Each structure stands twice: as structure tokens, then as C-alpha cells.
Amino acid sequence: MVDIEDDTVVPFVSALEEARCPECGATVVWQVNLDADGTTYRAQHCGNDYYMVPETYRFVVDEGGVYEE
Secondary structure (H helix, E strand, C coil): EEECCCCCCHHHHHHHHHHEEECCCCCCEEEEEECCCCCCCEEEEEEEEEEEEECCCCCCCCCCCCCCC
């Protein structure tokens, strides 16, 4: 369970799947806005708007495959 609080940083999957409305405790449903300037997530619950903005990303390197043109 992740309580939504301003400026809280939590792992992405936890935030996406476990974020709860701070007023009633219900799990919120995020709507994604894919944008070249930055992807944002928005949820509405109990008359409030909540936003989640990814701040960090993890890189995964597959050293076995080499891309050649």
C-alpha cells in the first residue's frame, strides 16, 4: 500500500498498482498521458486530482545482441 502524499518518491510499480487515496483509502486508477515532453499519470478521487511523474529510469543492457546497420 502506498499513500499518496505530495513529493513522495516510491518505486514505479508500487506507485502504479498500490497508490491509495489519502482521504478514503481506495486504490486509485491512473490515466496515462504519453507526451514527448514527459509522460504523466493522473488520477481523480474524492474530488482531488493526483499526478505521478516518473523521475528516474533504470537501464537494462543486453550485451548478447549487437545491432548492425
